[in-house]
Amino acid sequence: MPLHVARVALLTEARYTASVAAEGDWYLGNILSDDQLLQTALARHGIWSERLDWASPDVDWSKFDVAVFRTTWDYFDRRSQFTRWLNQVRTQTRLCNDAALVTWNMDKHYLADLEARGIPVVPTKFVERGSSPKLAALLDETGWAEAIIKPCVSGAARHTYRVNHTSAASLQPTVEKLLLDESLLLQPFQTSVLEQGEDTLMIVGGQFTHAVRKLPKRGDFRVQDDHGGTVHPYEPPPAQIEFAQRAMAACDPAPVYGRVDIVRDHQGNYVVMELELIEPELWLRHHTPAATALADAIAQVVLG
Structure with a gap:
C-alpha cells in the first residue's frame, strides 16, 4: 500500500464486496461505479480507501481513521447484530455519519x-411493538381512506403495504405477526x-x-x-x-x-x-461532481 495521509473504510456488506461485477449484474455494477468515483476523489486528497463488509470479524477497525457508511443494506435485517457492532466500532474509529446520528436515523420515530x-413530514401514526390494534380501526381513527403501513426499522420497502378498508382484514395477520417483534408506522397514502x-x-x-x-x-x-x-x-x-x-x-x-x-x-x-x-444511495454516477464534494467532506472529517 502506498504511503498516504489517512485510511478510510468504505462500509458495505457481504453481498457487495466483490471488486468486479459479473456480466449482467447491473446492481453491483452501479455500487462499484459510485464507490470508484468516491475512491478516486479521496485519492486526490492522499486518502487511501478500502471497501469492507461491516460484519466481517477479521477487520481491525482501529487501523482506519474513519469508516464511511456506503452500502450496508442488510442492517435492518440484522438489527441486533448491527447495533452491537455499531456500539463496538464507535470506540475504535470515527464514523461518518456519527454513530449517534446513525442510531437516531435507524428508527423512523x-x-x-x-x-x-x-x-x-408525511403525517405518521406509530403503532408500537406489542400492541394489537385492528387496521380498520386505525383507518377510522385517522380518517385516512388509504394508507401505507411499514416497519419503523426497514429499507428497500421491506414489509411495506398499501392498505384500505377493503384489504385491512387480509393484511391484519401479517401486521399482528410483525408487531410481536417491532414497531410499525401508518401514513396516509400519498397519491x-x-x-x-x-x-x-x-x-x-x-x-x-x-x-x-x-x-x-x-x-x-x-x-x-x-x-x-x-x-x-x-x-x-x-x-x-x-x-x-x-x-x-x-x-x-x-x-x-x-x-x-x-x-x-x-x-x-x-x-x-x-x-x-445511514447508507444512502447517492447516485454519484449521475452527477460526478458530487463524488468530489463527498470526498472533500470526508477529508475534512479525516484531516480536521
Whole structure:
C-alpha cells in the first residue's frame, strides 16, 4: 500500500464486496461505479480507501481513521447484530455519519423529532411493538381512506403495504405477526407518488449537490429499483432545495452527507418522506461532481 495521509473504510456488506461485477449484474455494477468515483476523489486528497463488509470479524477497525457508511443494506435485517457492532466500532474509529446520528436515523420515530423541529413530514401514526390494534380501526381513527403501513426499522420497502378498508382484514395477520417483534408506522397514502414519484435530493456538508426523481413501475407504488422502480434526472426548484437543506440542518449532530426523500402532500406542499443518513444511495454516477464534494467532506472529517 502506498504511503498516504489517512485510511478510510468504505462500509458495505457481504453481498457487495466483490471488486468486479459479473456480466449482467447491473446492481453491483452501479455500487462499484459510485464507490470508484468516491475512491478516486479521496485519492486526490492522499486518502487511501478500502471497501469492507461491516460484519466481517477479521477487520481491525482501529487501523482506519474513519469508516464511511456506503452500502450496508442488510442492517435492518440484522438489527441486533448491527447495533452491537455499531456500539463496538464507535470506540475504535470515527464514523461518518456519527454513530449517534446513525442510531437516531435507524428508527423512523425520528420523523416525530423532525416534525417537532418544524420540518413538515408525511403525517405518521406509530403503532408500537406489542400492541394489537385492528387496521380498520386505525383507518377510522385517522380518517385516512388509504394508507401505507411499514416497519419503523426497514429499507428497500421491506414489509411495506398499501392498505384500505377493503384489504385491512387480509393484511391484519401479517401486521399482528410483525408487531410481536417491532414497531410499525401508518401514513396516509400519498397519491402524488403514482404520477410524480419521489424526489431525492442529495446534501453534502449541508449543501445540495444533485437530485433524482424515482418513479414506481406501472401498477405499483414502490419506487425502489428492487421492485421495478426507475430513476430519472431531476432539477429541483430553489424552494425544494431550501426545504431539503433545512430538513438536513434540523438533524443533531449535523450529517456529513445524506439524502432527503420528498413528496408532495394532498395540498401540494413539500413533506419529508424519509431522511437517509445511514447508507444512502447517492447516485454519484449521475452527477460526478458530487463524488468530489463527498470526498472533500470526508477529508475534512479525516484531516480536521
